[in-house]
Amino acid sequence: MNLNGKVALVTGASRGIGEALAIGLAEHGADIAIYDLESEEKGLLNTKKLVENTGQRCWSYFLDVASKPQITETINKTLSDTDSIDILVNNAGILTPSSLEGLDEKTWDAHFDVNTKGVFLMCQSVLPHMRSKKSGRIINIASIAGRQGSPTQGHYASTKAAVITLTRVFAQEVGEAGITVNAICPGIILTEMGKNNLGSEKEIKHWSNVAALKRLGYPKDIIGPTVFFASDLSDFVTGQSINVCGGIYFH
Ligand SMILES: NC(=O)c1ccc[n+]([C@@H]2O[C@H](COP(=O)([O-])OP(=O)(O)OC[C@H]3O[C@@H](n4cnc5c(N)ncnc54)[C@H](O)[C@@H]3O)[C@@H](O)[C@H]2O)c1
Structure with missing residues (x-):
């Protein structure tokens, strides 16, 4: 899985999964x-x-991925610095747990702005360049939450379900230009977000036990599938979303 000579963009890379993927x-x-x-x-x-x-x-x-003007300016700057954009990893995301009944509109909008609109705008901004090269790889970090959803994550899960759908549709719209678009659905990964979400040692123990592999994930667990989607080995794979969750969820 050789990425020599490629330029990969990773959003939300200051910590957690984004740092590991970079x-x-x-x-x-x-x-x-x-x-x-x-x-x-x-x-x-x-x-x-x-x-x-x-x-x-x-x-x-x-870069705030929820801001179209910032994306336009920053991707132009990136292109002039790097000369190429071969791989885009849409990783930036937020999660503030709340019941749906108790959720305020501002928090709902913030989740959709970052987790869903951010992915849509970033894809739009790199695609003209990828089309001109007739190649490209886009990898969206969704979530197993987007497959099912669970209490206190209704808004977050909805944003991630939308990312899975965006992945399928972008894949169909850009495949003829030699560009693949796939998603990764992490399970519970021990980052700031993962730990905030779980809340207690008791829950960490519970979910470790539920997982087929009897542990929760680390950011580095997401690297292999991301590199696979970024490399030539996945040439014939597009529009897919793969669970990387240690066997917590199976659909
Ligand atoms: N940790 C988990 O259990 C888990 C599970 C499934 C999916 N995910 C997804 O993986 C991705 C990374 O999550 P993480 O666990 O590393 O979380 P994290 O909170 O540790 O990191 C998220 C990163 O995104 C950045 N970010 C937030 N809003 C941004 C914005 N508007 N513009 C640019 N950057 C922004 C943050 O500053 C941070 O660096 C997210 O999309 C998350 O939804 C995480």
């Missing part, structure tokens, strides 16, 4: 452009250093 893609030979909110500068610069430690090049940018 490093993992670099370890497989890609140069990396990373993005996160300005408030996450420290984490973003740390990820840049870790990517550069692999020997690959790394460019970092402040």
Whole structure:
């Protein structure tokens, strides 16, 4: 799974899964452009250093994926810095647990703005370049929540179900241009988001027990499937969403 000579973009890369994916893609030979909110500068610069430690090049940018003007400006800047965009990993996401009955409109909108509109706008912004090259790989980080949904995650799960659908439709619309679009549905991954969501040691134990592999995930568990979707080995795979959850969910 060789990504030599490719440039991969990873959003939400200041920590957690995004940080692991930036490093993992670099370890497989890609140069990396990373993005996160300005408030996450420290984490973003740390990820840049870790990517550069692999020997690959790394460019970092402040970007709110919910803002179309920022995306347009930042992707133009990226292209002039890197000369190419071969792989896009839409990883940025938010989760504030709440019952649907108790959820306020602002929180609903914020989740859709970041988790769903962010993916849509980022895809739109890189596709003209990928089309001109007649190749490209887009990998969306969805969630097993988007397959089913669970209490306190109705809004989040809805955003991720929409990402799975966007993945299917983008794949059908851009396949003839040699571009594949796939999604990864992580299970419970021990990041800031994963831990916030679980809340207690008791829940961590419970879900570890439910998982076929008897453990929860680490950010590095998402690297293999992402590199597979980014590499030539997945040439004939598009529009698919794969659960990477240690066997918590099976559909
Ligand atoms: N951790 C889990 O259990 C889990 C499970 C399934 C799916 N996911 C998904 O994986 C992705 C990464 O999650 P994580 O667990 O690493 O979470 P995290 O909270 O540790 O990291 C999320 C990153 O996204 C960034 N971000 C948030 N809003 C942004 C915005 N508007 N613009 C740009 N960047 C923004 C954050 O600053 C942060 O760096 C998310 O899409 C999440 O929904 C996580």
